[in-house]
Amino acid sequence: MNPTTGQRRRLRLGVIAASALALLATSPLGAVSAQAAQGCEVGYQVTGQWSGGFNANVEVTNLGDPIDGWTLEWSWPDGQRVTKLWSAKDKSAGDAAKVESLGYNAKLATGGSTSFGFTGSWTGANTDPTGFRLNGRLCDGTVGEPSTGWANAEEQVAAMQPGWNVGNTLDSLGGETNWGNPMITEAQLQTVKAAGYNSIRLPVTWDEFTGESPDYTIAPERMERVAQVVDWALANDLQVMLNIHHDSWMWIDQLPSNHDNVMAKFEAMWTQIATRFKDYPAGLSFESNNEPAFEGVSLEEGDVYNAELNQAFYDVVRNSGGNNGDRLLILPSLHTNAEQVRLDPLKTMIEGLEDPMVAATIHYYGFWPFTVNIAGFTTYNEQVQQDLAGYFQRAHDTLVANGIPVIVGEWAVFNYSHWSPERIEQGEMLKFFEDLQFQARENELTTMLWDAGQFLNRETLEWRDPYIAERLQTEVTSRSGTTSFDRIYLEQSGTITDESLTLNRNGLDFEGLWEGNVKLSEGTDYTVSGDTLTLTAAALTRLAGDRAYGVNAIVEARFSAGSPWRIYIKSNDQPVLSDATGTTTSFDIPTEFNGDNLATMEARYADGTNAGPATWTPFQEFGHSFIYDYEAGTIILNTAFLDTLREGEPATLTFHWWGSDTVAYTVTKTGTTVTGTAT
Template sequence: MRLGAIAAAAVTALTAGLIGAASASAAPEGCEVEYQVTGQWSGGFNANVEVTNLGDPVKNWDLEWTWADGQRVTHMWNAKDKSKAAAAKATGQGHSSTLATGGTTSFGFAGSWSGANTDPAEFRLNGRLCDGTVSDPSQPMTAVEQVAAMQPGWNVGNTLDAFGGDTGGETAWGNPLITEELLQTIKAEGYNSIRLPVAWDYEHTGPGPDYTISSERMERVAQVVDWAIANDLQVLVNIHDQMFTKELPDDPENVLAKFNSMWGQIAERFKDYPSELSFESINEPQFPTDTANQDAHTATLNVNFYETVRATGGNNADRLLVLPTWVTNSEQPHLDALKATIDELDDEMIAATVHFYGFYPFGVNVAGVTTYDEATQQDLVNTFQRTNDTFVDNGVPVIVGEWGVLGYDYTRGAVPNSPQYGELLKFFQATAHQAVEEQLTLMLWDAGSYLNRHTLEWRDPLLKAYMDSGFTTLSGTASFDSIYLEKAGTIADESLTLNRNGLDFEGLWQGDTALAEGADYTVSGDTLTLTAAALTRLAGDRAYGTNTTIEARFSDGLPWAIHIITYDQAQLSDVSATMDGEPWSGWEPCDASCFAIPTEFNGDQIATMEAKYADGTNAGPHSWTAFKELWATYRPDYEAGTISLTPDFFNEVRDGEPVTLTFHFWGGGTIDYTITESGTTVTGTSA
């Protein structure tokens, strides 16, 4: 039987280390599929599938179908099997992953059946139904198509949204001016859109009743938008200021007058711009004086934004408009409230937006959540699934306008474990992968932590590779990225659990040299065991720290690094010091404001820290947990040999009462240390 598809308006692909580009302009696309059962027996069958591309070339194709009778794929050849139960999915591999115009590829599979073996009713190539027709590129893109073409996106964070500071304006928060070269770099790195957060208020907007936005600010934003569109990037412009809109519950007349005036001016300036420009109502709306009605206040802003922009006419009559939930929260009540607003507006060119920074305890290393554990994984799956169920499945596209982890900040220097590096890689790749599964478009929040704006180079190319690859592949990993060997101890066999993620494990390598299965390692089920002999060789002279790094390789995706580390138990010294008592913002480095514990780390690193009083109750901030937040309350400095406790920690410690700190180390041990605050003097003693 033959079926066809208008192929997806945008395809996210990973080729030559870059995510494939997708233009905001539609291109002719379509396909057809021939499906044939080639053999059938009791409980099983074989089938062949042939895919022909009728439109523009498609990179990294995938084909999806479902069975009404519960059949399952049991084995697939000439394509990668990405099936999940009755939802079957095949993706191209190697040279067959690209389909030229008129190109054909085929694959086969074995399946199981029970009761009936009805052919699939439809196939979808890269998300679009097959019917043998070809799309008309002259037709405007739908909201769903346009949002899909934005994948992936990048925030120019802490730049046009910056204000104050000694320098003022765009550079006030440490980033350089936006240049066309920056946007060209972003495009070359595989991004298809930028989110441009803009502070229009403060020194840029005059007093009421006109609230005139300065021409300098308006034209600077226009310059950046022009550069982006000229370099084939879609642009999402918002009002990033929340300060004046927080007053909406107490002063609705003046807040709405200002909000509507600002959006009226912005919309009028850009009303003739092409569809590659879209508008977002406001960033993270919040109303601290009336939390009971926060969804209603959010709806008020969204509706006023919508009506103001549409009323300006021109291309704003059908421009894509993006509406946030309250504080861009993705809990179900807030999703439902925004869905009700969108239903009432009854406009097909609307998208929803939420933000995602992961499971909070994981993202900031608090409450003892130090790994990408089951709770963290489930939080990701649940968040994206309910967002899909509420909006995407009902025809409303979703932009995750900001994503990342809260604890990842390049200004912290070489402070690992916020979260732990290997667990961070898992999170970033899984987030991209889950977004594709749930058809959500991601826009990375980057305030300078990922791309160094001064050098236009990625600060961590491996992390970038994990983000990129998640859009097409979920790599194999292991339960941890390190094996710690105690320097004073006898080396024994060490085991890790493989997370195959549907891939085949293909062995261990040290550089270009393959380790020998049997002599160097064994695999039993998902348990990978390195032998004592191999670890002894890999540890070499057993100097403190990382002795070598090996790779676990799988049939697809990125290799998983495993670091062989030698350590001894850390040593914390007694110390007494006077805190300087100066005001401290929490963003500042730890100097005389902090209490520094001299520490010999001896190759080990801290996983987390507990703080308790003598009666067993929790001490310090986040009193609901004994495990304190990394960086906010304690800061290890492995180069300087200190663990610093911050003023924020001492602000919530009872004066004169000893506090027992328990430091948990990745090497597996714990160390107790007692601190006592007495006025401005703090005394620390080892157990």
């Protein structure tokens, strides 16, 4: 349970690339006969190296029964890449190297060898890879039966990276489609797999389909529907993490006040789930429950109840027979939180189990003021970044470094969706997404994106924003460069001048700017001095075109790896707000946005105290206190804000814009009437 850091790192590097074949070997889709003995050795030699590049030769020896067709996989330890390969087919993707045989060298007799060579790229270091796998089996010089799963939780959790949540579907209340998503189909899961995901988290809420005590029988149609989705996922090479989901706040949270009944129902549910799936392959794992929390107790007492629940889950599944004796089981911390005081009791419990097939899970949606846009946290600043880095490092140092793998079972930002206005500026959100996946790699955490329909359109099977989807896929294995902001605002009525941004290279080389397929000219269209990127007035004048309000052009900053960074050239003028009258249930401010974008709103009374539900800060929560509708030309003050206004006392609202000066506005509540005045 306590391997050294070096041992742990080598183990993880050896399994990421082999995830697909390891799972195939557990199912009828595997290419290797269940009776065939497997074994292999690999010789790896760098034959030449220069700045940024190298040549290498790889020799593969089959120690097992004869094979017809082979695939060799490994992971790069330092971000190296194959750039040109001969005597085999290159099927690599990012850090996961994958090489397949050609027709003439596909057959390898026992003791037979073949070799191939390649040219590769490297930066910083060129450490030899380890953990080679031939047709899914580790090449360690031994011979045995084909792999039937993963040696321990660390291997299996690594092979799940990255993962995707089928959110707001089988977990929704009132039926699978009641929260706005269509029923899950095999085609949806195939779309997810094609986008590079290796696992799904399948949230399921069981309560509405569960009978009364003492048996708490789960309706057969519910169980079989869940089994159908699990079957589709496994057949399409997706691991599945199955859980008990919204039951956590529907009835499990009453454990302190209704202990015996809650425990009886919880154990009855897991007994039925475990029994139904006991003969499923290792690619199916179980998660105790979602975001455990308990009513009427302190956090410290909650840790004790959480441990009791996790122990009951563990005991029920392990004693249910079949493959459940060594199936991967995943235990959450209280609130799935990674504060140190929440991680320590979970670590103690898992270590006490002395079971190599147990993992931990946490969730992360970012530093709270940033992820909901409150208190002026409108950018991905140092404080927001440090919250992320510290959160993931604690998970690593407490759990991963002690042999307990960690799954970030949900991550995204709160309130991001395709159907609501932009609450967090998109570029700042993308910086968070990029850094989160980098920090996950650095701390050896597996991540599962929470998607309740805001990323994948499950009706059309198209990613709602292909740019975001492409970045999410690329940044699983690579950093991406950014700039200090992703927008350049040009005052429509003003003179265009040079505009500068700061390059955030993230360890990469800046390769230039493009507009579509046309590369801009350095020295004429832009200049680079240190980390300062300056677009010239001449280039911006051309890009702005007729200077209509809004986006005039999109420029891409490209780097030596990762996804391009989009810079939006926008024309705008100062927004104009008009007087209005409304009620405490409906108050809209007529607004001419003039191509600009709202960043946040602060609210104060004349005596300097804060107005609005968030009394601890003048900057109110975007979406909760206020929202906008660009098409309708309004800023909307929500009832949550209006209800808190003092009777007859004017409150000054200061609207902050990304491209213009602030605009002040005064609102006064008299009874149920609200009046607004532009100032």
